[in-house]
Structures are given as structure tokens and as C-alpha cells.
Amino acid sequence: MKRFLQAAMLFGVLLAGVVVASQAQGLRSVLGTVLPYAAVAVLLVGVIYRVAGVWGRAPVPFRIPTSCGQQKALSWIKPSKLDNPSTTLGVIGRMALEVLVFRSLFRNVRTQLKPGPKLAYVGGWELWAAAMAFHWSFLLIVLRHMRYFTEPVAGFATMLAALDGFFEIGVPTLYVTNVLIVAGLGYLLLRRVFDPQLRMISLAADFFPLLLLLSIVVTGGLMRYFGHTDVASIKELAIGLITFHPVVPAGIGSLFFVHLTLVSVLLAYLPFSKLMHMPGVFLSPTRNLANNNRAERHVNPWNAPVKVHTYEEWEEEFHDKIEACGLPLDKP
Amino acid sequence: MHDSGKILAGLVVFGALVTFPVWYHAAWGGPLVKPRLPADLAEKECIAPTAYMREHHMELLNSWRAQVVRDGHRSWTGENGRQWRASLTKTCLRCHANKADFCDTCHSSAGVKPVCFDCHVDPKGKN
């Protein structure tokens, strides 16, 4: 609970600061132009630095065969092509399933004592469902937001909006992703707060991103369904940003500046946070390397050259003697 | 071995995605068109303050619809006491007769397609 309170307090201070700042007309050009530019710059430089400069410098490790399926062996043993791939295609398949449908979250098993008494390992689907609901909704929301940043509006943004607002509930239409993302984030947060085991291993840095995301979603939803904002003026601001002629039109409500500033904080925070699992998943050695240790020889490229004496050479050397003893030969 | 090629390719894709709006605009972007009023419109004011209309016109229309369809109550009084007939076609589109240049330019740049005109008529439009 202490670490949750720490995160909540830190976040509360941030939110209060943002809310106060958004009220000040004088700060609007900072919140509406300087901060978003700075945040995107920090995001790009930070991610590139961490991926190329830190992670990319680490040598590729020896292939780690700790996957959870039968590796390719003899022809009559069925290999598990996706869990323990031996080819690049299999690796791409495993990575795609991991990135798109979070397959490994199904391994979120718990031990339970069932009547008997019997020890059982029970897989939970809740974490997977909440993670899918959150991440996919987030992606769709970001793609739909491209309606602010493209003129004429990119086709996919209108198409997704039509799909997302399929049920046509209310004016403006309720987006299904808005319900799903609040439910998903809510579950992910409450899980860490109320489950004692999870609370034990949760740090302030686990709660903070959830609070940040939740508040971005809530301010967005408030603007759309409750307060209403001048979307046309916000579009002017957004187009100004991406054409590098920033403008802050008058008459935009302060809630928008809270929304935008929290988004800027999120973008700038990303390279320093656990949210780096986004590029990180692609660089996970247990996910991105084929398990072909036994089929191919992997030589550490910076090893000093080792003088080896292969079996072929050895057989050739003692060919006549082996033959004389009547032992089998590879090359008779 | 650092697999630098693959990492760089991944980062290039990441950078391209983050900056998508910038190069999209450079390639296909056009100017933001402001909604236009008919040139011959005598009225100088909307039925409510302009700032309010920009933010809340959809809500107002929704409440008009509710009051007409559910309560059969067809008149609406503006803040300044002026009486209006609560009607999409007969009120809004009487002043904003140029729906294509007014409602539609704004909506297409905001990426919204109100379904209203599936049923309601735009007297000067094609449908």
C-alpha cells in the first residue's frame, strides 16, 4: 500500500500542477506548443538511445533454449514449431503471436489447493483479457486520433471511428474502445492494489503509468461525452504542430490542456519507464532467437581463433588403422 | 555480433510511425478549410453564442430531437428570448443553407459523419 500511496501522491501533485497550469492563459503557448515538441523529442531521442545505444551494444547472447515446447529433434518426435521454433519463420510466428495477442500472458498460472487435497495450477484469463482490452483499445484510440493530425483526414481514422462507434449510442457516439480501455486499465490497477501478492511486488513505477494512462483516458472521455470541446480549434492547434507553424487558437477549454499535457508527460516518461517493454519485446532473447543450437554451430565472433581438430580430419589421419581394426568409417 | 542491421531497421520504422502526421501532411496534406456562411445571410448571430455552438451544437440538436420526438414540444427559446422552431432542416439549415460548405467542411475535417441526413432532408443539397 505504501508504494501505491507514493505513486498516487506523486501523480496527484503532477495532476494538480497540470490542472493549475492549464488555467493560466499565459501558459497555454507553453503547454500547447513547447511541451509537446519537447516531449516528442525526448521520446525519439530516449527510445533510440536506449535501444541502439544501450541494448544494441550488448552482444547477442547464445540462443536460450528455455522455451516451453519440444524442440526440433528426431524426425519422429513432433516439434513444437511456435513455442520452440528452429527456423526464422517460426520465430516470426512466435513474435507475431506474442506482440499481437500476448500469448505468454496465458502462462499467468497460480497454484491452488483444491479439495482432495489436490494441488492444481490454474491459468488465469483475466490478466490476458484486461491487457488485450487495454492495449488494443489504446492502439485504436491513437489511430483514431490521427483525425486531428491529418487534413484531409486519413481514411483509416474515419473507418476506425465508424467501426468503433458501430452501436451509435448517444450523441456524440459512444466509442466501444473507451469503455474497454477504462475497464482494462481499471482492472490492471485494482489488481495491483487489492491482490496482496501483487501489491508486494508492485513498485511506485508500476502504479504511476497506470494512473497516468487512466487520467489521460478520463480527461479525453470527459471532453467527448461530458464537457465538450471545440474540436475544430483543437485541430488547428494539432495541424499547426505538425506543420511546424504552432498556433494556440483562443477558446479551447482548459480540460484539453490537461489532456495534452498529461500526454506530453507520458511521451517524455516512456523512455525512462517500464513502458519500454514496447520495443523491448522485440529484443527479448527468449523470443527472438531460433532454437537451433543443436543443428547449427554458433561461434562467438570475438573469440580468439581456436585451433580445432575435427572428426573428419582425425578419421583421415587414422583411416588405415581404423580400417585395419574393422571399425566403421564415415568415409570408407 | 549485435544484430545492428535489424535494430536499426526497427528504429527507422518506429521513427517513421511517430512522425507519421508530418510526412503524411508533406505528401498528401491540404489546407484547413473554415466553414463558410452563405454570402446573403442577413442574420449576424447564431441561435446561441458562437463559442457555445462550436462546442455544443450536437448536444443542442440532440435535445431538440428529444423535445420534439418525445414531448411533442416544437419551440425553443434562445438565451436572448428569441423563439425558434426546434427543427434541424427548418431552423439550422434555413440560415446555414449551404450545408456542404458549412456543416460538411467542418465535419469532414473533424472526421465525423453525422447520420442525421440519412433521414433528414437538406433542401438545397442532393439528398
Ligand code: HEM
Ligand atoms: C497517448 C495518447 C492519447 C490517448 C491515450 C488519448 C486518449 C483519449 C481518449 C480515450 C479520448 C476519448 C474519446 C476518443 O476515444 O476519441 C480522447 C479524446 C480527445 N483527445 Fe486524446 N488521447 C491521446 C492524445 C491526444 C493528443 C496528442 C491530442 C491533441 C490533439 C488529443 C486530443 C483529444 C481531443 C480533442 C479529444 C476530445 C474528442 C472529442 O471531443 O470528440 N489527444 N483522448
